[in-house]
Amino acid sequence: MYTLYGSPSTAGTAIHWLLLELGVPFEIAMLDFEAGEQKASAYLSINPEGVVPTLIVDGVAVTEMAAIAALLAERHPDAGFAPAVGSPERAAYLSWSFWLANGLQPAFRAWFYPQEAAGAQNSEAVQASARARIEAGLARLDAHLADRDVIVGDRFSTVDLLATILCRWSRNMPRPATDWPNLKRYVDRMRARDALREVHRREGLTDWING
Ligand SMILES: N[C@@H](CCC(=O)N[C@@H](CS)C(=O)NCC(=O)O)C(=O)O
Structure with missing residues (x-):
């Protein structure tokens, strides 16, 4: 039994989606960001960054979305979600x-939390630079997907899961991922997956999933 600490429409959603893809038993603790639960001392003791997701695996707190995704793929090799x-x-x-995790995701962090890098007075400049980095990253993904259905090899992996969640985060940006034709086809294929549709239902997310 896994315990996921998440919050709707966040990096926690990626792990929630993966747990549903794997069909493994889990319970979920949804943190209330409005109430600052992610920064409460009880939670900081398991995730010192005060962010989601955290996954409790055999009593141990595992942090970082990409690390958790790779670990789950490794623990459930029959699913074939990692080569x-x-x-x-x-x-x-x-x-x-x-x-x-290290190139594209931090640009989204800068877009959504622009005051972190250089104070609120510089938010506009931080967002402009984050937007450029995100669009360059999306263009790179789009080029890679010109003649492929998935990012690695020929089957769905946790890389697709991470990429799809990041594409989702761009949905209200000036240029969302679905603006790039190969990415649009790719995201549409991912949006047809039952587990991604189910995680939207469970987290009460109604936008984006239907295009
Ligand atoms: N590097 C972390 C970043 C996670 C992250 O930034 N999570 C956001 C939601 S998408 C969060 O918890 N934000 C709350 C906050 O920063 O207070 C990871 O990949 O797990």
């Missing part, structure tokens, strides 16, 4: 996972 260690696709899997 096996030593397989030809493993390098691409690691590179894309780290790039999404």
Whole structure:
């Protein structure tokens, strides 16, 4: 039994979606961001950054969305959500996972929390730079997907899950991911997945999922 600490429409949604894809038993603790529950000392003791997601695995708190996704894929190899260690696709899997977590995701953090980088007075400049980084990242994904259905190899992996969630975060931006034609087709394929539709239902998210 896993316990996921999340909050609707956040990085926690990615792990919620993955748990549904895997069909494993889990319970979920939804934190109230309005009430600041993610910064309360009880939660900081399991996630010192005060962010979601955190997944409790065998009594141990695991943090970082991409790390949790890779760990779950590893713990449930029959699902085939990560290429096996030593397989030809493993390098691409690691590179894309780290790039999404370390390259693209921080740009979204800057877009949604622009005051963090240089104070509220510089939010506009931070958002402008975040937007440029996000659009460059989306263009890179779009080019990669020109002749492919998924990002790594020929089957769905946790890289697709991370990429799809980041694409979703762009939905209200000046240029959302669905503005790029290959990404639009890709996101539409992901939006047809039962577990992604189910996580929207469970988290009460009504926008984006139907295009
Ligand atoms: N690097 C972290 C970032 C997670 C993150 O930024 N989560 C956001 C929601 S998408 C959050 O918890 N924000 C609340 C806050 O910063 O107070 C991860 O990948 O898990």
